[in-house]
Amino acid sequence: MSQPNAASAAAPPPQPPSEPPAPPSAPAGPPPLEGGKLVLATIAVALATFMNVLDTSIANVAIPTISGNLGVSVDEGTWVITVFAAANAVAIPLTGWLTQRIGQVKLFVGAILAFTLASWLCGVAPTLPILLVARVFQGAVAGPLIPLSQAILLGSYPKEKSSTALALWAMTATVGPIAGPALGGWITDSYSWSWIFYINIPVGLFAASVTWMIYRTRESPTRKPPIDVVGLGLLIAWVASLQIMLDKGKDLDWFSSPVISILGLVALISFAFFLVWELTEEHPIVDLRLFKQRNFLGGTIAISVAYGVFFGNLVLLPQWMQEYLNYRSVDAGLVTAPLGIFAIILAPVLGRIMPRSDARVIATLAFVGFAIVFYMRSKYVIEIDTWHLVLPTLLQGIPMALFFVPLTAIILSGQPQHRIPAAAGLSNFVRVFCGAVGTSIAGTAWNNRTILHHARLTEQASVNNPAFTQQIDTTQSLLNMNAQSARALFDFTVNTQAAMMGLNDIFFVSAIIFVLIIPLIWITRPVKGGGGGPDAAGAH
Numbered sequence: 001m002s003q004p005n006a007a008s009a010a011a012p013p014p015q016p017p018s019e020p021p022a023p024p025s026a027p028a029g030p031p032p033l034e035g036g037k038l039v040l041a042t043i044a045v046a047l048a049t050f051m052n053v054l055d056t057s058i059a060n061v062a063i064p065t066i067s068g069n070l071g072v073s074v075d076e077g078t079w080v081i082t083v084f085a086a087a088n089a090v091a092i093p094l095t096g097w098l099t100q101r102i103g104q105v106k107l108f109v110g111a112i113l114a115f116t117l118a119s120w121l122c123g124v125a126p127t128l129p130i131l132l133v134a135r136v137f138q139g140a141v142a143g144p145l146i147p148l149s150q151a152i153l154l155g156s157y158p159k160e161k162s163s164t165a166l167a168l169w170a171m172t173a174t175v176g177p178i179a180g181p182a183l184g185g186w187i188t189d190s191y192s193w194s195w196i197f198y199i200n201i202p203v204g205l206f207a208a209s210v211t212w213m214i215y216r217t218r219e220s221p222t223r224k225p226p227i228d229v230v231g232l233g234l235l236i237a238w239v240a241s242l243q244i245m246l247d248k249g250k251d252l253d254w255f256s257s258p259v260i261s262i263l264g265l266v267a268l269i270s271f272a273f274f275l276v277w278e279l280t281e282e283h284p285i286v287d288l289r290l291f292k293q294r295n296f297l298g299g300t301i302a303i304s305v306a307y308g309v310f311f312g313n314l315v316l317l318p319q320w321m322q323e324y325l326n327y328r329s330v331d332a333g334l335v336t337a338p339l340g341i342f343a344i345i346l347a348p349v350l351g352r353i354m355p356r357s358d359a360r361v362i363a364t365l366a367f368v369g370f371a372i373v374f375y376m377r378s379k380y381v382i383e384i385d386t387w388h389l390v391l392p393t394l395l396q397g398i399p400m401a402l403f404f405v406p407l408t409a410i411i412l413s414g415q416p417q418h419r420i421p422a423a424a425g426l427s428n429f430v431r432v433f434c435g436a437v438g439t440s441i442a443g444t445a446w447n448n449r450t451i452l453h454h455a456r457l458t459e460q461a462s463v464n465n466p467a468f469t470q471q472i473d474t475t476q477s478l479l480n481m482n483a484q485s486a487r488a489l490f491d492f493t494v495n496t497q498a499a500m501m502g503l504n505d506i507f508f509v510s511a512i513i514f515v516l517i518i519p520l521i522w523i524t525r526p527v528k529g530g531g532g533g534p535d536a537a538g539a540h
Helices: 035-054 063-070 079-102 104-124 128-141 145-156 159-190 200-218 229-248 258-280 288-292 294-324 329-336 339-356 359-377 386-401 404-412 417-457 466-479 483-516
Strands: none
Touching: 035 104, 035 145, 035 159, 035 200, 063 079, 063 128, 063 294, 079 104, 079 128, 079 145, 079 229, 079 417, 104 128, 104 145, 104 200, 145 159, 145 404, 145 417, 159 329, 159 339, 159 404, 229 258, 229 417, 258 288, 288 294, 288 417, 294 329, 294 359, 294 404, 294 417, 294 483, 329 386, 339 359, 339 386, 339 404, 359 386, 359 404, 359 483, 404 417, 417 483, 466 483
């Protein structure tokens, strides 16, 4: 697999008009790794990926505990999740530019060490503002980890085994968000919420040391492209404005608040200028020209919308179980843990069948599976037992296993080696940002639907309604309580039922969304194998 070399005197190969000029052709790069070195390298790179994606969900079930310990509301506590995702989303698309200046290996190892330091800072944070600053730092330095882990693994395996490399990467990328709630719940209940961050320290040190030991002689060539300061500033402006607007919208009554209106205006204007600037800048901080490729466009939108829906629901489910079903943090996490069973079992199988299959068919089956699972969840009731909570989660592991690999193969298909970090970085940026937006939208939608159902359920709850007063009297008589306690019990029952109905609405809409985005997969051209590399299928 060849590596770009900016110092080479050979003439660059002809490029399609939609592509920026590629670096001159280079002699063959380092050969694929073999034997024990390949196994150890895969484990180290996978652990760095796992550590990153784990932190996107490990705090989910700990939010009530963190909020209580730091003396803030649960709504304020959810910023621990969203500021990480927003900072991560800003940093990810910078991967291609940073790689050119620093090199893949140095950037990857440096990002692991910085992430480890940020995790320690999160654990020792005494107040919410300090914790949020540490999470912003953690999300920012985590940016290069996922796209570079893809690029490094693809460069470590022979071309014919690229699908195996992506399958191994996908296993860690899918298990992280799955294991997060269970691990976070157990740590929070058994020890302290700080340890959900401290556990990254030994993992990060091991991954960084092993990666450097194996890859330090396989560094990619570097050059110093100009810094697109304007593009970077516009990127930060629109991402930060939009994320804050989504997070604070429901608290400030959306656009009736001047703060939300200003944030929305800033996000819109800065995003418009960002698009124009990046498409006309000679050395953009984010290479938006990648979206001119059909496979990159369709694959990126499909995986991003799907991940936004998936992750938004992943945040709501344990929160609902803790608030309304009285599940402990660890129990709520364990209910979501079975999601990883089929994801782990089927990932290596997928690596074997991908080279002989159309990636679009596999991705379509994944979306159909997601739709079925969310439809099953839309039938939840208050009296639901643990098994009926676990069953859809267990089945969801099947589409999870079929999700990342084929769509990643579609996205990276036809990309020459020197463009894989930029392509992986941009697609992961859109995916992670959609995860943050999906979390905010899902939370807001659940709150709004709960309010709506509460209003409908209490329309007849008036002292002037004989049926209502009779019900209150019956409750007093049966449970031997006064009228105030009987009304409080009624209000609690209505709140619980309204929240359940609101969550069912979110699940049902999620199922519909997964069906509606299936056509995005089929606007792409056929891809077989792992994707990536100049001779992969679907290069257009």
